[in-house]
Amino acid sequence: MQKTILIVDDEPDVRDSVKIILETKGYKVETAVDGDDCLKKLNEIKPDLILLDIMMPGTPVDEVIKKIKGIKIAFMSVVRISEARKRGLCKQENIVDFLQKPFNVSDLVDRVGLILNE
Amino acid sequence: MQKEFNKKNLFFSKINRKLTLLFVIVGFVAPALAVYYFYTVAVSSFTEYIFVEQISLFNIIAIIIIILISINAGIIGFFVSQSISKPIKQLYNATLELEKGNYDFRVDIKTNDEIEELAHAFNLTSEALAKMEQERIEIDNAKTEFLSITSHELRSPMTPMKAQLQMLQEGYFGKLSKKQKESLSVIIRNAERLDNIIADFLEISRIEAARLKFDFRETDIKQLVKDTIAFMQGFAKEKNVTLVDKVKNLPLINADPDRISQVLRNLINNAIKFSDENNKIEVSAELKNDFILFGVKDYGRGISPDNQVRVFEPFYQVESSTRRKHGGTGLGLTICRGIVESQKGKIWVESQPGRGCKFNFTVPLTPVIDIEPIKILFSQKDVIERKIHEEFKAVLGPLGEVEFNELKNKNALSKDDLIKYIDSLNGLYILVPEKSEDFKNKIREIFGEEKEILAEKKNDMLYDNIEEVMLK
Numbered sequence: 001m002q003k004t005i006l007i008v009d010d011e012p013d014v015r016d017s018v019k020i021i022l023e024t025k026g027y028k029v030e031t032a033v034d035g036d037d038c039l040k041k042l043n044e045i046k047p048d049l050i051l052l053d054i055m056m057p058g059t060p061v062d063e064v065i066k067k068i069k070g071i072k073i074a075f076m077s078v079v080r081i082s083e084a085r086k087r088g089l090c091k092q093e094n095i096v097d098f099l100q101k102p103f104n105v106s107d108l109v110d111r112v113g114l115i116l117n118e
Numbered sequence: 119m120q121k122e123f124n125k126k127n128l129f130f131s132k133i134n135r136k137l138t139l140l141f142v143i144v145g146f147v148a149p150a151l152a153v154y155y156f157y158t159v160a161v162s163s164f165t166e167y168i169f170v171e172q173i174s175l176f177n178i179i180a181i182i183i184i185i186l187i188s189i190n191a192g193i194i195g196f197f198v199s200q201s202i203s204k205p206i207k208q209l210y211n212a213t214l215e216l217e218k219g220n221y222d223f224r225v226d227i228k229t230n231d232e233i234e235e236l237a238h239a240f241n242l243t244s245e246a247l248a249k250m251e252q253e254r255i256e257i258d259n260a261k262t263e264f265l266s267i268t269s270h271e272l273r274s275p276m277t278p279m280k281a282q283l284q285m286l287q288e289g290y291f292g293k294l295s296k297k298q299k300e301s302l303s304v305i306i307r308n309a310e311r312l313d314n315i316i317a318d319f320l321e322i323s324r325i326e327a328a329r330l331k332f333d334f335r336e337t338d339i340k341q342l343v344k345d346t347i348a349f350m351q352g353f354a355k356e357k358n359v360t361l362v363d364k365v366k367n368l369p370l371i372n373a374d375p376d377r378i379s380q381v382l383r384n385l386i387n388n389a390i391k392f393s394d395e396n397n398k399i400e401v402s403a404e405l406k407n408d409f410i411l412f413g414v415k416d417y418g419r420g421i422s423p424d425n426q427v428r429v430f431e432p433f434y435q436v437e438s439s440t441r442r443k444h445g446g447t448g449l450g451l452t453i454c455r456g457i458v459e460s461q462k463g464k465i466w467v468e469s470q471p472g473r474g475c476k477f478n479f480t481v482p483l484t485p486v487i488d489i490e491p492i493k494i495l496f497s498q499k500d501v502i503e504r505k506i507h508e509e510f511k512a513v514l515g516p517l518g519e520v521e522f523n524e525l526k527n528k529n530a531l532s533k534d535d536l537i538k539y540i541d542s543l544n545g546l547y548i549l550v551p552e553k554s555e556d557f558k559n560k561i562r563e564i565f566g567e568e569k570e571i572l573a574e575k576k577n578d579m580l581y582d583n584i585e586e587v588m589l590k
Contacts, residue, residue, distance in 0.1 A: 011274065011277075011278065013275075013277075013278035013282075014277050014278050014281070016278075017277075017278045017281040017282055017285065018281070020285065020290065021281065021285060021290070024290055078270055078273045078274055078277070079270075080331070082331040082333065083331070086331070101273070101274075101276075101277040102273065102276040102277040102279070102280040102281070102313060103277070103280075103281070104280070104284060105281055105284040105285055105288060106284070106288070108281075
C-alpha cells in the first residue's frame with residue numbers, strides 16, 4: 001500500500017525539494033505551509049508520517065505536536081537536536097526522528113524508509 | 119595590591135606623619151623664637167633688676183611654654199592632616215574598587231574643598247566607566263547574537279540548495295553528461311565547504327555565548343580514542359599516514375564523549391594536513407592528578423615559535439597557501455580551544471620546526487556544568503603579551519619594564535625565546551636558579567600549558583634525549 005507523508009515547512013523550496021525526492025521514491029506526498037495549515041490538513045488526510053520543521057511562523061510547534069496523536073512525526077531543523085531537547089520538544093512518544101538541516105538526500109530517503117517500514 | 123592593615127598605617131599614614139612632624143617643628147621653632155626675642159628685649163631693658171633666680175625661672179617657663187606649644191601644634195597637626203589623609207585614603211580604596219571592575223562604587227566625601235571636588239570628579243569618571251562597560255557588554259552580546267542569527271539565516275537556504283544539487287547528481291532529473299557531472303561536483307564540494315564554515319560560525323557563537331551543550335555520561339576514554347582513530351583512518355589513508363594508538367589504561371570518567379571526539383578529530387585532521395606522506399601520528403591519553411591529558415603528535419614540518427600562539431586564532435593559517443591546499447574552514451583549532459576551555463581545560467602546542475608538533479589538551483575528571491562564555495575571537499597574542507609584561511614587572515621590577523620592551527622590539531617574545539632569556543639571567547646570576555625556574559613555569563603557564571605537567575617536564579625532556587640517542 002502506498003504510504004502518505006505530510007511535509008510541513010514554511011520554505012517553499014524545501015517543501016518542493018523534499019516532495020520531489022519522496023515522490024520519486026514512490027510515496028504519496030502532501031504539503032502544509034505551517035503548523036495551523038498542518039492541523040487543518042490532518043482533518044482531511046491521515047498520513048503515515050509528518051516531516052515537521054521546528055521553526056515556523058504561527059502557532060508554536062510544541063502546541064502543534066500536542067494536538068497530533070497516533071501519527072509518527074520526524075522533526076527537520078537547522079537547530080541542533082540538543083537545542084530542540086532543551087526546548088522540551090522531543091519528549092512526545094510519536095516523535096521518531098530528528099533530521100538535521102541541511103540534510104543529505106540519501107540520508108533523508110534512508111531514514112524515511114526505515115521509519116515507514118518498521 | 120592593597121597593603122596589609124596595621125595600626126601604624128591607620129593612625130599615621132605618610133601624609134599624617136609628615137604634617138604632624140612639620141607642625142611639631144613649627145610649634146617648636148615659633149615659640150622658641152618668640153621667647154628668645156622676649157628674653158633679649160627683657161634682659162636688655164631691665165638688666166639691673168633681674169636676679170639670678172629670676173633668670174633660671176625665666177628659662178624654665180620658656181622651655182615649658184615651648185614644649186607645650188609644640189605638643190599642641192603636634193596634636194593640631196595630627197588632626198589637620200588626618201582630615202586631609204582620610205579622604206585621600208577613601209579615594210585610594212575607591213580606585214582599587216575600580217581596578218577590580220566595580221564601576222558602581224562611589225566615594226562620599228564632604229570636606230568642602232579641593233578634595234571634595236576631586237572626589238566628585240572621581241565619581242563622574244567611574245560613572246562614565248560604568249556606562250562604557252555597559253556599552254561594551256551590549257556590543258559584545260549584539261555581536262554574538264548577530265553571529266548566531268546570521269549563521270542560522272545563512273544555513274536555511276543551504277537546505278534546498280544542497281538537496282537540489284544532490285538530486286541532480288543522483289539522477290532525479292535524468293542522466294548527466296560527464297562534463298555536467300564534473301561541474302556539479304565542483305558546486306557540491308564548495309556548497310559543502312560553505313556549509314561547514316557556517317556550521318563553524320554557529321559553533322563559535324555558541325561558545326562565545328556559553329550556549330555550548332555538553333552531554334556528560336560515563337565514558338571509556340580508551341574506547342573513545344580507538345573509535346575516533348578508526349573514524350579518521352579513511353582520511354589518513356589518502357596520505358598513507360599511520361595513526362598510532364598510544365592510550366594507556368584509564369578509568370571510566372564522566373565526560374562528553376562527542377565533544378572530546380570532536381576535538382580529537384580536529385587535531386588529528388590538522389596533524390594529517392601537516393604530515394608528509396608515510397608519516398605517523400601518535401594519539402595518547404593518560405591520567406594525571408585530576409584530569410586526563412590528551413596528545414596528538416605528528417612528525418610533519420612543525421610550527422615556528424611565532425605561530426605557536428596564533429594557531430588557535432580564527433582563520434589563522436601558518437602559511438597563507440596552506441588553506442587553499444588543504445581546504446578546511448580555518449576555525450577548527452579555535453573551536454577546539456573553545457570546547458576545551460569551556461570545560462576549564464587547557465590546550466597548547468609544543469613544536470620544533472622541522473620535527474613535527476604535539477597538540478595537548480586536558481579534560482578535567484569532574485565535568486564543568488556551568489559553562490562560562492569564552493572570548494575566542496580575540497587575538498590571544500595581545501593577551502599573552504600583556505601577561506608576560508606583568509610577569510616581567512613582578513619578577514624583575516623596573517628592570518623588567520626595560521627588558522620587556524627590548525625583547526618586544528626584537529620580536530623575541532615567543533615561549534622559546536623567553537625561556538632562553540631567563541636562562542641567560544640565571545647564567546648572569548641576576549636570578550637565583552630556583553626563582554628563574556618559577557619564572558619559566560609562569561611563562562609556560564601564560565602560554566597555556568597545564569601547571570602540573572610542568573613539574574614532569576624535566577623528566578620528559580630527559581626521556582626525549584635518551585630516545586634520540588637510541589635512534590642514532
